[in-house]
Amino acid sequence: MVFAVRCPNPSCQKFMLVEDHQKGKVVPCLLCKTAIRVAKGPGDPPEKKSPAKK
Numbered sequence: 001m002v003f004a005v006r007c008p009n010p011s012c013q014k015f016m017l018v019e020d021h022q023k024g025k026v027v028p029c030l031l032c033k034t035a036i037r038v039a040k041g042p043g044d045p046p047e048k049k050s051p052a053k054k
């Protein structure tokens with residue numbers, strides 16, 4: 001299964017398709033080579049899980 005991630009580079013913001021097995025990994029943007037961290041689940045924030053309640 002593939003899903004889309006968006007390049008964090010403000011001047012690029014290209015959507016790229018990544019595959020399931022790339023979840024939790026960092027992939028380079030095809031256009032600008034910016035490292036894109038792939039979220040582990042749909043809608044999940046990448047990595048950061050604050051233990052503090054909010």
Ligand SMILES: [Zn+2]
Binds near residue numbers: 007008012014029030
């Ligand atoms: Zn990019």
